[in-house]
Amino acid sequence: MIEQSGTEATPSFTVIKTYGGSVVYGPGGAYGPRIQQDLQLVLLHSGAMTVEIDKVKHQVPPGHVVLLKPGHMENFVFADKRETWHRWIAVSVEPLDGMAISFLDSLPLFIPLSEKMNQLTDIIRSLQSDGVQQDEEVIRTLGRAAILLYLAECSQGNINDRKHPSVLIAKEEIHKRYAEDLTLSSLSKVTKHTPEHLIRLFRRDEDMTPIQYLWNYRVKQGIDLLRSTGLQIGAVAEQVGFKTSYHFARTIKRHSGKTPSEIRRESYNHVIPPG
16 A cells, blocks of 8 residues: 655555664674564675575665565675774565555665664664664654655655756755854865855756855754754754854744744644643
8 A cells, every 4th residue: 555645655564573683794694584574674884795586686885775575585795804894774564565566666775874863773773782672663754764765765865966066065064064154165165166166056957056054054953953852042053053042042033033042932832731
């Protein structure tokens, strides 16, 4: 069954249990054959991996995550001359219907490994270490979230394919270092373009300059902190890259039409009291 959400379609699936793991294979390592039983995400961190699925070989680059689907014969061969490290999230599901299988088959076998996927894997493995069982609701929900994240990142990848690689590199740098004193010059060095050319690329792909994107991202992070923490407004301003709370408050007001205090008050009013 395919669920519709706005313009996005996602397969309907019921998670029975979720578990994760990590393994390092020595040079020349191999695994299989096996029949895949689950929806499984394999996060390849280092080394190399060739996975043969139903006698078709696929070379997976490091820094990518693979989606494996139940019912297929698999063989794995790892790097000849170095260690290979990968982690996985196995999501055991009730049998998928034909529409869900067709949908999953239409997706790419692997996509770049994101920090969000890494974080989800960390959380699942941490909960396992704390003794949470594979069929408990919290870990089943995280397994479902991991599969849905893969679907969302496939869709996002299609959007990113239309953007210049240097824009994506600069955005990633901004997302990692937005609280620091980033400048157009430093972003240009990372992308190996002149500032003028990087501005042209951003205006074409993002409809704004790199520095406008940076400040918009700082504002977004600041609003998130106002809504989700009890930090003083000055502390929030500092954490997201503003020099003064005055500048932070003015910028927030300009972007959202509300003061930081109003945003915080609204978030408190939406909290449902225990009862």
